[in-house]
Amino acid sequence: MLRPIAHRDFPFYTPKGAIPVGGALRDLLLGRRPQDLDFVAEDPRKAAQDAQSHLGGTLFPLDEERGQYRLVTGGLVLDFSPLEGSLEEDLLKRDFRLNALFWRQNRILGIRGADEDLNRRVLVPVREANLYEDHLRSLRAVRLAASLGLGLPGETRNALSHHARFLQAHLEALPARERVKEELSRLLLSPRAAWGFHLLERTGLLDVYLPELRLLVGLKQGGVHHLDGWQHTLSVLFHLAWLWPEAPLEARLAALYHDVGKPLTRRFDPEAGRFRFLGHAEVGAELTGASLEWLRFPKETVERAKALVRRHMDRPPEGKQALRRFYFRRHHLLPALPYLMAADRLGTKGVEKEAWEVLEAYWETLSEPLPERPLLSGEEVMALLDLKPGPQVGRALEALLLAQAEGRVRTREEARAFLLYWKGDGTNTPA
Numbered sequence: 307m308l309r310p311i312a313h314r315d316f317p318f319y320t321p322k323g324a325i326p327v328g329g330a331l332r333d334l335l336l337g338r339r340p341q342d343l344d345f346v347a348e349d350p351r352k353a354a355q356d357a358q359s360h361l362g363g364t365l366f367p368l369d370e371e372r373g374q375y376r377l378v379t380g381g382l383v384l385d386f387s388p389l390e391g392s393l394e395e396d397l398l399k400r401d402f403r404l405n406a407l408f409w410r411q412n413r414i415l416g417i418r419g420a421d422e423d424l425n426r427r428v429l430v431p432v433r434e435a436n437l438y439e440d441h442l443r444s445l446r447a448v449r450l451a452a453s454l455g456l457g458l459p460g461e462t463r464n465a466l467s468h469h470a471r472f473l474q475a476h477l478e479a480l481p482a483r484e485r486v487k488e489e490l491s492r493l494l495l496s497p498r499a500a501w502g503f504h505l506l507e508r509t510g511l512l513d514v515y516l517p518e519l520r521l522l523v524g525l526k527q528g529g530v531h532h533l534d535g536w537q538h539t540l541s542v543l544f545h546l547a548w549l550w551p552e553a554p555l556e557a558r559l560a561a562l563y564h565d566v567g568k569p570l571t572r573r574f575d576p577e578a579g580r581f582r583f584l585g586h587a588e589v590g591a592e593l594t595g596a597s598l599e600w601l602r603f604p605k606e607t608v609e610r611a612k613a614l615v616r617r618h619m620d621r622p623p624e625g626k627q628a629l630r631r632f633y634f635r636r637h638h639l640l641p642a643l644p645y646l647m648a649a650d651r652l653g654t655k656g657v658e659k660e661a662w663e664v665l666e667a668y669w670e671t672l673s674e675p676l677p678e679r680p681l682l683s684g685e686e687v688m689a690l691l692d693l694k695p696g697p698q699v700g701r702a703l704e705a706l707l708l709a710q711a712e713g714r715v716r717t718r719e720e721a722r723a724f725l726l727y728w729k730g731d732g733t734n735t736p737a
């Protein structure tokens with residue numbers, strides 16, 4: 307039985323014979339701008355062509371056999387699918403009640419419970435069994451809840467836990483890794499990412515999708531740590547986004563994985579009287595790489611996240627020159643690295659003050675940007691030092707660039723003087 311939910315216009319072009327459905331209507335009712343539009347139609351290809359002739363853009367089949375077409379135009383994505391059965395039957399096959407909506411003749415209609423969920427801002431499956439029709443839906447629930455700010459009532463959580471248990475017992479049912487990666491990325495980039503990962507852990511979905519991180523749950527740390535390994539991880543993720551709301555995916559991944567090496571490196575040190583995790587950054591970087599590669603994250607994202615995990619324990623030195631050298635050597639990880647180091651400290655009791663020190667020192671020392679290229683060219687260096695092309699020229703240019711980064715060399719004149727004293731054996735370039 308379908309119910310009217312709201313009287314309103316659909317503020318996008320709607321081709322003849324096409325009916326707007328799903329998330330876009332939900333977004334409008336929640337006061338958000340839809341990111342993409344979904345339509346059902348008797349003849350999806352014809353509807354898509356009609357939309358293209360009005361809006362322009364690129365039209366291509368997503369799945370010709372199933373009659374799914376996509377039009378990409380002016381920052382919008384329009385998807386067209388065939389209507390199978392009645393509209394009500396279509397809605398009853400969808401994932402969550404507040405997504406089970408369609409628009410017609412200035413009205414949004416939905417299934418029973420959709421308006422209630424929209425008012426209460428909660429996510430409830432159309433039917434628990436629908437979670438099993440597309441096994442990605444439980445993960446999608448957590449992502450939608452975190453990105454739209456929706457609550458998950460007890461029944462929904464129970465349904466997600468049951469589904470997680472099902473997936474643990476039926477690994478062959480796991481959705482394609484690319485789809486998992488997409489949901490995890492969107493969850494991480496959402497404003498409530500830390501809460502979302504907490505939910506993943508509570509429902510058992512963390513076990514299913516990120517078993518290596520599951521080992522942090524309950525991991526006693528001691529020392530300056532007041533939280534277990536997983537609580538600390540969530541706190542770091544929270545603080546990273548708080549300090550740096552624009553943090554890109556690789557920085558968020560690094561926050562999520564930064565201590566993944568701890569369970570494997572935990573040793574009790576009788577002299578210190580506490581646990582230590584020597585080498586956890588290096589071990590963690592390898593685990594991060596393996597995990598993200600498995601999930602098919604792009605190579606560049608994997609490399610950056612790995613490098614951030616590997617470097618997160620490096621201690622920034624004191625003194626402007628030393629600190630500029632430190633960040634110059636890690637310039638491809640800026641500004642993610644100081645933000646990660648600060649977030650790590652904010653998630654640890656007693657060292658919160660250091661977070662501000664790390665960030666202030668970073669901004670202060672880097673107020674003068676790091677150099678991008680040496681002040682002299684390769685030819686000039688060869689002429690000056692009477693060198694033939696070879697590795698020594700590269701070393702000279704590298705030493706010069708480092709001296710520029712440290713602020714010891716500022717002009718071409720100083721660059722020449724620096725190189726004439728440079729012996730090429732590292733004796734005048736402190737490590």
Ligand SMILES: Nc1ccn([C@@H]2O[C@H](COP(=O)(O)OP(=O)(O)OP(=O)(O)O)[C@@H](O)[C@H]2O)c(=O)n1
Binds near residue numbers: 328330342406442
């Ligand atoms: N696994 C899925 C994915 C989608 N849908 C349905 O298809 C609609 C459109 O899907 P999609 O655009 O992927 O998701 P949205 O809910 O719109 O959310 P977002 O666009 O933010 O991903 C959803 O609203 C829902 O009705 C579904 O039932 N099951």
Ligand SMILES: [Mg+2]
Binds near residue numbers: 330344
């Ligand atoms: Mg959508």
